[in-house]
Amino acid sequence: MTGVEKRAASSLSAIFGLRMLGMFMILPVFALYAEHLDGVTPFLAGLAIGAYGLTQALLQIPFGMLSDRIGRKPVIALGLIIFAIGSVVAAQADTIHGVILGRALQGAGAIAAAIMALLADLTREEHRTKVLAGFGASIGLSFSLALVAGPLLDRWIGVPGIFWLTAVLALGGIAVLFTWVPKPSHNHFHRDAEPVPGQFKRVLSDPQLLRLDLGILTLHMVLTANFVVLPLALHDYAGLDKMHHWWVYLPVLLLGMAVMVPFIIIGEKKRKLKPIFVGAIVTLGLTELLLAEFHHSLWAIAGLLFLFFSAFNLLEATLPSLIAKVAPADAKGTAMGAYSSSQFIGAFTGGALGGWAHGQFGLTGVFILCAGMLAIWAIAAATMAPPRYLSTFTLRVGEQDPAGATELSAKLAALAGVAEAVVIPGDEAAYLKLDREVVNWDELERFSVAEPV
CATH class of the missing domain: 1.20.1250.20 (MFS general substrate transporter like domains)
Structure with a gap:
């Protein structure tokens, strides 16, 4: 990968990983903290723990689509601000209902899809699988760190202090976003990393x-x-x-x-x-x-x-x-x-x-x-x-008219190790399912068109 790709992968993984660290640090400590909140019941305590999931599920795809229209970085920054506001609301709450509201606001800062889209803008197709794997690993690392850090931080600063810390981390993420994350030379839709509304019925x-x-x-x-x-x-x-x-x-x-x-x-x-x-x-x-x-x-x-x-x-x-x-x-x-x-x-x-x-x-x-x-x-x-035992792979093939796309799909599907090939003219890309142990990579690369990063 180029230096730009490495910087994009590391910085965006760090931003999202720190956001999830703040979300997860509550897990090992909140049940005991909630016992002292006004209005608490076991159901409301559980709801406070999981409330972020509902707003995150509802808003992550719309946020991703919005980033296609107004740009990735503004949407990510907006999401981090909403997350920080939710953290402050939860930190200041002395009732279980206030914490539920704060956690729901945290989830409303749903930046996952926008970050994935920006990662796709900043990396070439042949490296995207590695980049996304690293992104997933950062979330796993955040979870592991959170289960250890949560009880330790609870001892030093308490659960409200953890919420304040997550707000600070979110604002720090905005600084990283605008000072360290590279600026993409172009924003365009990536079918391998972003959802297509018309395909939801299919999947x-x-x-x-x-x-x-x-x-x-x-x-x-x-x-x-x-x-x-x-x-x-x-x-x-x-x-x-x-x-x-x-x-x-x-x-x-x-x-x-x-x-x-x-x-x-x-x-x-x-x-x-x-x-x-x-x-x-x-x-x-x-x-x-x-x-x-x-x-x-x-x-x-x-x-x-x-x-x-x-x-x-x-x-x-x-x-x-x-x-x-x-x-x-x-x-x-x-x-x-x-x-x-x-x-x-x-x-x-x-x-x-x-x-x-x-x-x-x-x-x-x-x-x-x-x-x-x-x-x-x-x-x-x-x-x-x-x-x-197939992998997905995206090949940049340049502009194709509908007839050329159909012909190219057939040629790619005929290659050894390629089980499925779809060329989308407007995407300038071929989407493949292939067996990495069988496919001839040199033969496949003959159809590739280099894309600048």
Whole structure:
């Protein structure tokens, strides 16, 4: 990659990663903090944790479309300002309703789609998969750091201080946006990174993609619901002071990340992705059932969280790969948009349902609820078709008239290793599904037209 591409990838990943760090740091500490807020109930505490997911799901695609019209950076800056305002509202709130409003405003600063579009503007097609993988990794790193930093910061500055810190980080992100993120030479639509409104019916009627959307919704529903009660289990039942909760989270996260790596390698290289995927879902479900029974023991919680995060990390890394394998060649951006919205709906649903189950049935009820949702997902995953081991790839082919686009599509589809080829004249691009181990890259590059960055 060029220096501009590296700078774009690192700076935009940092902006979004710090935003998500602020969002996630509340997870390990809020349940205990909420007990002291006026008007709190278990349901409202859960709603406060997941409220950001609803506004994020509703607004991220409209924000992305707005960035096509008025520019990427203004929309990203607006989103960060809204996020900062939400953080200030939550920091100053002394009622649970005020925190819910603040969290909803945080989610309303929905910049994910606009950042993805700007990344696409600043990187060439042949590097986009690497860039987006790095972007995803920054979110995973933010989550891991948040579970450790949240309890530590709670000790030093309290939950209101964490909200103030997230506001400062958001404003710092604006400074990075205008001083470090490169200015694109052009803004244009990227079908591989942005949703096409006319394609939503197509991707939302695909049974295989719907199974994956259900999967990410369930995964983040379970994660959020767990954190409605996990801090309470560690503090009230297992007797661990809240400032020491990171003692549990840090080792289980590190070990969980290490354990997932060989399974991903086996799944991809040995083409055993489906059984590993279904096995991870079943492992999550069993973990929830065991947490329902053994959440009084610190060592049991720690051991079960190790299993939970091993399976969770594996699924979190595998799901986007499956979306890329399953989505039509020219609809990856739309499929990812629906997938991302499902993820945030899952966070909202997990907070709301987790809070409701906690109020009605206690901690045990939350874990049983999660196990039931995972059982439904396991059935859906077990009945999905085995994935084709294909990658999406976008090739810049220059301007094409409709007849030339049809002819070029046929030529590209005839190449060894290319399973699907769609040339969109207005996009000046060919969207391919290919087997990276079979395709002849030199032969493919003969059809490429260099694009300046």
